Amino acid sequence: MLCFEPQNKLHYLLNIKATYGGDLIILPSDTQSGYWNVPTWIDKHFSGLSASEAVFRAGMICWTTMKSLFADSGYGKILVAIGDHELGDNYWAPNNSKTDSVSQFRKIFYRLSVQGL
Secondary structure, rough: OOOOHHHHHHHHHHHHHHHHHHEEEOOOOOOOOOOOHHHHHHHOOOOOOOHEEEEHHHHHHHHHHHHHHHHHHHHHHHHOOOHHHHHHOOOOOOHHHHHHHHHHHHHHHHOOOOOOO
């Protein structure tokens, strides 16, 4: 995953910049896996946090890292569409951790796309 394992990703973006150039990256969504609210994922990465807290913290790490990688490769402008992964991926049910965390998914995506973190 780009956001949580960035060590070997910069060279891909540098190659894209060198090959195609440009000043802007447009991403059609699905920039992350969508599992930030799942208890097993939370236990592995943010043990002790609620789903909403883990979603917000993961979003800060993911999208800050993503923006840094693109900036380091020469792309300071990113246009990202919101998709199902940015809101927790598929399977929506009432009163589950994903549905209860949708405001956090949206809040952190808004900070990326509008406020620029």
